[in-house]
Amino acid sequence: MIVEQIARIVADFFLFLNMTEEELLDLDVSVLMMEDMAARLQDLDKAFLRELVDAFPVIASEYSGEAHKLVLDIPYSFYLEETLAAGDPVRLAELEALRDARD
Numbered sequence: 001m002i003v004e005q006i007a008r009i010v011a012d013f014f015l016f017l018n019m020t021e022e023e024l025l026d027l028d029v030s031v032l033m034m035e036d037m038a039a040r041l042q043d044l045d046k047a048f049l050r051e052l053v054d055a056f057p058v059i060a061s062e063y064s065g066e067a068h069k070l071v072l073d074i075p076y077s078f079y080l081e082e083t084l085a086a087g088d089p090v091r092l093a094e095l096e097a098l099r100d101a102r103d
Contacts, residue, residue, distance in 0.1 A: 003048070007055035011063070011071045013037065018070055038078040046084060053080050076102075 014037070017030045044052065053075045060071040075081055076099075085091035 001055075003051040003055045004059055007052055007059050008062075010037070010041070010052070011056065011059060011074060014074055014077075015063075015067050015070060019067065041078050041080060042083045049080060050084055053084065 014034075017025070017033055017037075020030070041049070041052070056071055056074050060068050063071050070077075082092060082095050085095055
C-alpha cells in the first residue's frame with residue numbers, strides 16, 4: 001500500500017532528525033526541517049492525511065525501542081489529528097484535553 005510506503009519515508013526522516021547526534025547534525029537545521037515537514041504534512045489532502053496518520057501505528061512495529069515510540073508519536077508531534085479536526089470545535093477540544101493530560 002502506497003500510504004505505508006510514504007509513512008516509512010516520513011518515519012525514517014523523522015527518526016534521522018530526532019536521533020542523529022548533535023555533533024553530526026546541527027540542531028537548528030534539524031528543527032527547521034521538522035517545521036518544514038510538519039507544514040508539508042498538514043497541507044496534504046485530508047483523506048490521504050487520515051490514511052497516513054492511520055498508517056503510523058501499522059508501520060511502528062517495524063521499529064524497536066525509542067524509534068518505535070517516536071514513530072507512534074508522529075501524528076502527535078506534528079499536530080496531524082488537530083489538522084484533520086480543523087473546523088470541528090468539539091473534536092479540537094477533545095484533542096486539546098488529551099494533549100494537556102499527556103503533557
